Amino acid sequence: MYKSKINYQRATFLTSAPDIKALPADEGIEVAFAGRSNAGKSSALNTLTRQNSLARTSKTPGRTQLINTFSLDAERRLIDLPGYGFAKVPLAVKEKWQKSLAEYLMKRSSLKGLVVLMDIRHPLKDLDQDLIHWAVQSELEVLILLTKSDKLAVGARKKVLSEVREAAMAFMGNVTVHTFSSLNKQGLEELEQVLDTWYGAEDSAFDIT
Template sequence: MYKSKINYQRAAFLTSAPDIKALPADAGIEVAFAGRSNAGKSSALNTLTRQNSLARTSKTPGRTQLINTFSLDEHRRLIDLPGYGFAKVPLAVKEKWQKSLAEYLTKRASLKGIVVLMDIRHPLKDLDQDLIHWAVDSELPVLILLTKSDKLGPGARKKTLFEVRDATLAFMGDITVHTFSSLNKQGLADLEQVLDLWYQAPDATSDIAD
């Protein structure tokens, strides 16, 4: 099994911000997690960091309205972006989230990659594709995590994975696709391997766990 070079258990809450002006200094390396409000983003972050409540999970999708920042060390951060696409959220709130998301993706110099989470049963919705286009236009690498993979059998899971990989070729960007389950940890090593690569940029000089 792949052994991660970075100890994600070190993750600690840093701050919540309504927009990029309230975020920590734009230095070091950030990796952002984004997805529809029911895609399992908080569960994925908790699984990655081996912490049950680092990112708050809620039975009411659309609850996260801020950009949440978690530090891994002095130079590296995880970013939990507001969930999008939940029908019961007021239009004004949706528009505010969309503006904050676009601003973050296009103006944050320390952002080095984005993880887009999608329920494997409902991949590549319009807003997911918009987000991927934003990232590709900003020359950011994208990892698509097809979450809740335990909900499908092996055959259906593999079929969906291949279909999504084929569909992403049209984006003409640096896009990787993996399946993931917070329930049984399937895909966790793949997630860590991609993140480790993104965090190894020359300007990240902090300690790496043994």
């Protein structure tokens, strides 16, 4: 059983920013979470950090319009990027979000990796693929997290995982794929292992548990 070298439960809210210019100093290591407004991003962050309300979950997808920053320690941050792709959000707001996302991915030098969350029943929508292409072009490592895996039977879950892993090869970048469930914690260890690597915690000198 994998034991995380980082205690993600230590995550604390740092700031909310309307754009990249209002973020904390561009230093240390950041890992960003992004996904469609109904992909379960907030639930995944809350599961990772063992906190029920660190990231706000809303019954109104598309509500979060700010870049939310959470501190793990003096050098490491979790970033909760605005949800995207919700039909009822005005076009002008969508365009602003897309601009902020692109700017963040391409210009933020402390950004090490991007977790792209997708409902396992609806993976690789156009905006998901656009986001991954942006990340690969920026030479970022990407983890595709297929959320709500408890909604599918084991056989169906494995089939989708295999299909998405095969499709991910077309991005021609460092893109890995795992399944995840906030409900039963399936995939949590795999998520922690990827994040530990991105944060440099595989080196015992960086162990902050």
